[in-house]
Amino acid sequence: MATLLDGKKLSQKIISQLKEDIQKLKKLPPGLAVILVGDNPASKIYVSKKEKTAKELGMYSEVHRLPRAASEKEILSLIQFLNESPKIHGILVQMPLPPHIQTQFILNAVSPHKDVDGFHPFNLGRLMMGDPLFIPCTPQGIMELLKEYHIDVAGKKAVVVGRSLIVGKPMAHLLLSQNATVTICHSKTKNLEEECQTADILIAAIGQPHFIKNSFVKKGAVVVDVGMNRLKDKIVGDVDFDTVQEKVSYITPVPGGIGPMTIAMLLKNTYKAFLNTAL
Ligand SMILES: NC(=O)c1ccc[n+]([C@@H]2O[C@H](COP(=O)([O-])OP(=O)(O)OC[C@H]3O[C@@H](n4cnc5c(N)ncnc54)[C@H](OP(=O)(O)O)[C@@H]3O)[C@@H](O)[C@H]2O)c1
Numbered sequence: 001m002a003t004l005l006d007g008k009k010l011s012q013k014i015i016s017q018l019k020e021d022i023q024k025l026k027k028l029p030p031g032l033a034v035i036l037v038g039d040n041p042a043s044k045i046y047v048s049k050k051e052k053t054a055k056e057l058g059m060y061s062e063v064h065r066l067p068r069a070a071s072e073k074e075i076l077s078l079i080q081f082l083n084e085s086p087k088i089h090g091i092l093v094q095m096p097l098p099p100h101i102q103t104q105f106i107l108n109a110v111s112p113h114k115d116v117d118g119f120h121p122f123n124l125g126r127l128m129m130g131d132p133l134f135i136p137c138t139p140q141g142i143m144e145l146l147k148e149y150h151i152d153v154a155g156k157k158a159v160v161v162g163r164s165l166i167v168g169k170p171m172a173h174l175l176l177s178q179n180a181t182v183t184i185c186h187s188k189t190k191n192l193e194e195e196c197q198t199a200d201i202l203i204a205a206i207g208q209p210h211f212i213k214n215s216f217v218k219k220g221a222v223v224v225d226v227g228m229n230r231l232k233d234k235i236v237g238d239v240d241f242d243t244v245q246e247k248v249s250y251i252t253p254v255p256g257g258i259g260p261m262t263i264a265m266l267l268k269n270t271y272k273a274f275l276n277t278a279l
Contacts, residue, residue, distance in 0.1 A: 002245040003149070005224070005252045007141065010148050011260035015057060018264075018271055022058040030274035031060035031088040032116070032267070035078060037101065038068035042230065043094045050092070053263055059270065060087060068098050075101065076109050083111040089277060090116035090270035095166070113276065116269035119166060127170055130177050134269050139171035141261025142203065142224050143178070149250060151201070151222055154179035159196055161185045161212070161238075162205030167226055171203055192216075204238040214243040222250040226258050 022029060032054050036047045047063060054061040064078055075093075082088050091114045097103050107115075112122035118134040126132050146153060158180040162168035172182045185195050196202055196216040204212045205226035217223060227238030237254030245251050252258055 002223075002248045002251040005145050005149055005222075005250050005257060007145055007252060007258055007261040008256040010145055011141075011264035014144070014264040014268060015053065018267055019057045021271065028087065029058055029060045030090070030270050031062070031085075032090045032092065032270045033062045033064065033082045033085075033088045034092045034094060035064045035066065035075065035082075036094045037066045037070050037075065038098050040096065043096070047094050050263055050266060054267060054270070057267060059267065062088070070098075070101075072101055072105065075106055079106070079109045083109075083114060088114065089274040090114055090266075092117050092266065114273055116266055116273055117166075118170070118269070124165065124170065127173055134273070135174065135265075136166055136170045137262045137265035137269065138167050138205075138226060138258060139174050140269075141258055141265045142171060142226070143174050144265070145224075145252070145258070145261055146201075146222070151250065153201060156180050156200040157183070157198055158201040158203065159183045159185060159199035160203045160205065161189075161192070161196065162203075162207075162226070164205065167205040168203075171205065175201070175203075206238045208238055209236045210238070210240040212239040212244060214240065214247055217244055217248055219247050220249045221247075223248045223252070224258065225252050225254050227254065228259060 034047050034050055051061050051063050082091050091110050093106055107119045110120055112120045115123050115134055118136040123134045127135060153175055158175045160168050160172045163184050163186045172184045175182050185192055193216050197218055199221055201222045203224045209229040209231055223239055225237035225239040229236050235255055
């Protein structure tokens with residue numbers, strides 16, 4: 001039976017530490033601004049979780065809710081305002097944006113020094129160079145979780161399924177920077193099951209419920225499930241947890257794995273952005 005990689009527990013530890021650090025500050029608290037465009041139900045839940053946790057920590061938090069029909073111009077002028085606001089140290093644009101908005105155009109407008117999601121080309125470029133400023137929160141949270149359980153990735157074979165800019169690609173770079181041998185798979189990969197079977201560390205970031213089955217995993221592998229898929233009234237991962245956990249050494253649950261770590265890393269990045277401006 002596998003050991004659970006408990007993201008909920010580690011995220012609480014990180015959040016308590018941040019709370020302590022913030023309580024000691026003698027000046028304005030770190031400020032996080034979240035921009036939510038439209039009324040996607042999942043996005044609304046994520047944004048309220050981020051806002052609630054930021055407030056619990058003693059951070060200053062603003063949520064800007066714009067209608068679904070908001071124009072690029074309106075979003076850009078809000079970002080411009082937040083880029084210049086001394087109260088705000090971190091800016092997050094909640095994804096996905098409505099289809100009439102060019103997402104990368106919006107992300108490029110966020111100041112790289114307030115880009116606590118790490119999606120600006122400047123930050124993705126620095127990550128690729130091995131000198132990151134802000135690392136995208138989900139892959140950063142995964143690396144922290146592996147570290148917490150003393151899982152050394154150096155020399156290991158890692159397979160990342162999914163090549164999005166927010167998860168798969170930065171994940172592969174982080175693993176590579178810590179000397180894993182990395183394979184990135186995607187929807188056009190041939191023999192995906194065989195590729196996954198070679199993994200000492202398997203990261204599933206696909207967005208397909210229960211896609212990774214028992215037959216995909218090597219005995220004793222470490223499996224990280226990034227997927228958050230809504231099935232009726234519950235959230236399930238990309239990994240078929242019940243059958244896979246019998247075979248592997250470590251596995252993340254969904255929920256309670258990577259989700260809470262992502263929020264903790266967002267707040268950690270916001271605190272880092274604050275400290276950077278204070279220097
Ligand atoms: N826990 C968290 O905090 C958190 C954060 C972010 C995302 N997520 C979840 O993680 C999942 C992935 O998110 P994302 O934003 O990276 O998704 P995304 O942008 O839709 O990317 C999905 C990736 O999976 C690949 N893929 C899809 N179907 C596949 C298949 N049948 N075989 C192999 N590869 C396949 C796609 O390949 P192509 O590139 O070839 O299309 C793509 O690269 C989602 O469930 C999302 O909700 C969770």
